[in-house]
Amino acid sequence: MIFGTDGWRGLLDSEVNKANIGKVAQAFSTYLKTKSGSSPNLKVVVGYDGRRSSKDFAILFSRILSGNSITAFLADKISTTPAVSFYVKENNLDAGVMITASHNPPEYNGIKFKDNYAGPFFTEETLKIEELIGQDLVQANDDKVYQVDVRNNYYLQLERIINFQIIKEAGLNILIDSMGGSGQQVIETILRKYEINSKTIFKIAEHDFSGRLAEPIEKNLAPLKDELLKGDYSIGIATDGDADRVGIMLENGEWLSAQETILLLADFLINKKKITGNLVKTSSVTDKLKQFFENEERQVFDVQVGFKYICEKMISEDIAFGCEESGGYGYKGHMPERDGILSGLLFIEMLARSGYTRISEYVNQKRKEFGNIYYSRIDFPYHETNRLEILPNIVSKNNHDFNEFNLVEKSEFTSSRGIINGVKFRFQGYTRWLLIRSSETEPMFRIYAEGDSESDVEKLLSLGKTLIGKN
Template sequence: MEKRKIEFGTDGWRGLLDDDLNDHNIQIVAQALADYMRLKSKNNRVAVGYDGRRDSDRFARLFAEVLRGNRIDVILSDRIVSTPVVSFTCVHRKCDVGVMITASHNPPQYNGIKFKASNGSPFATEETALVESLLGHSLPSFDEKGIEEIDLMADYLVHVEKLVDFDAIRKAGLRVAIDSMAGSAGTVLEELLKKHGIHAETIFGVPQTDFAGRMAEPVERNLQPLADFLRKGDFSVGLATDGDGDRLGVMTDKGNWMNVQETILYLAQYYKGKKGMEGSLVKTASVTDKMLQLFPESEVADVQVGFKYVAEAMIENDAAFGAEESGGFGFKGHLPERDGIFSGLVLLEMLANSAHKTLESFIAEKRKELGEIYYDRIDQENDSPARYKVLPALALTSPAELANFKVTGMQYYQSSRGQINGLKLRLEGNPRWLLLRVSETEPIVRIYAEGENQQEVQQLLNAGKNLFEAIDKV
């Protein structure tokens, strides 16, 4: 049985439609999950959802049929949903596993599969490895009957409405512009806000297989349509969700991008201060160290890049809030998982409870209170085999100085294969650090830096590039 093209990464399996994602391989993965369920299942139940990509709905049904062929109870979404809805369904309906057919923000020629644990979090590395080890272990079975096809969104919305102060948002008179990027979040956020008397308008609210010609990643370079919409209208804030609705990008009323690092810092400060939301904080190593100025170091956990690591630490530490620099946020009381819709609602609640009616003025005050964040990242193509030697070499030599700054601490991170694939150097002064990462799946090295001004950040990024170039010449 062919399993060469089925390789799981940190967030499931993604590949090209037809070449990788096809009926045959979907059946192979579904049967592997069924075999996994025989070993690990408690309730013998799986929730299955799908986004708006080509073939997602068909793949979801095929996946469900294989599970039913193995006498597993299946709850199948009756419509396109965002990934967090599947995560919530796992918790709400006591499912052992959630399956989401999506390739997140990848280009439209891709599709994929995400697995969710019974608590709604991303599958742990060892669980994914077990499923992968069972690929091709047995022949797929099928049964079209007995699949419970329901609206997964309804229960999710009831849950969200209990957690968000819509009255405060309405009383503040906030006017919200939304860009769903033709992804699976659709008009859900707009409809929810309007239900509570809040003005909201959505662009690209109909899911499309090609995401209307854009990359469905809510970052500044992809959000010009939202910026234009904000500048032409009368709004307080702009919110954008990605292809499968688990990430959030934010723009001000003037159509200016809100740096994700600022979004994280302000949300952490607000949410940790809410009644009943006490607890520690979790951030990936690439998130601003200004968190350590705002909160005691003992209350902030630094984990390697990837939301699965954030989720694991949130659960272990009963954390109030977790975040990654790509726009994924997790909240205590909701899910140990990213959720673009819920994140947007918390941001609106934060703005509503401030003295400001627009995000632009809110940010201006916060920058006076907390200072500005100076941070940048570069992704550099590097196909040299020597790139894998850089981080282990640094971990062994432990440099005393970098870019004329004393190194005060070093933390390294390991891949699922036990290789050092990330290393963070903390430097004298705070915040001041350099993070180096080597991609396991692409010929790319990622270099991140934070400093006390933009010139300093560039200096640190250049130092990071030089480290890779120096090793390459050895």
């Protein structure tokens, strides 16, 4: 049972089943009690998405917490990860647990752990739980299990952050695709409270996400595109399986890349909302963020891929905005956590403040300001036994031939198990870099590149393949 960046996930039945959920719940309970010095007042919230068995697993997890004399606040309905995380923050709980496999296929399920700061566990803490797997289970009971509504205070928080009056006055018409995930009608419910026109498709949480992958990227959003083209909408908003990630589609059916989404959000937060503080991005995010927003008063930090690394910076530094390539964004004044619901609402407010009624008009204006983003990523399997040795070898070698690209900086990233799992090369120019990452759990390499032209990107990706011996 190997834990990943956010917790633990696996195939339903063969890996994620009641027996293994019980083992994780007991390990988690022991971890919390050890960490607190056996405090008698430990409190944890447990939420769940709409996947098969999620509710049953949440009940079991709560009962094992109770058996360990830990108070368990069990969500009374299917809930989003951001709402569960915010419940931790709002009620000063010791931790949160979300039964979900996020955007992964419906055959999967899993658990996300949230610490008392309302964000993902740090790596070393997750490893401590993993090391405790296999302890004898206590007798589960309901003595300290209480059903709660995790949504109400979360909604109030969104109303504190978003200016719904401006959105109402703009006369927008919003289309939301919840992708059959736990986002359900959350955005529409809040918008309709303010009499803002909106419609949600795939608004019922389904075990199988109605036959789609609940990941809000272009290839999965054909239904959103079709509906946008049939109606008179201002923007399309999609959230993933547990609603902590967002995808944006223009009203004309054009997908807005995560890289452009990030630039527009940063611009809106800094220049319109006047949010102060630094920015933090994962290493796979466009360097245009540095080009346009880094100055004497504001740093842009680069961290390795995984939102928990963004979370660490949001806790230790004054961070206005944290962003990752996969559509997960965190905000100052909220919590150090991804929030797809808030991200979607911020985009709607952005459009409302722009004076336009169609998001394509605003995006086209901003493209003139920021220019084109030349970026690509390739993923490919690598089944040879030396996979984990390749990146350390690349890091140790200092005479790589990068042809016309002049190396400015080389940085490496190390996993929680001490393995070099990423290396990034920055080259002369505003936005020229190459990132190579390897997976510890899958036979896979990922190569990312950004350049000043499409030709740059093609050449850099080819160089990346050469470095790992695949050209």
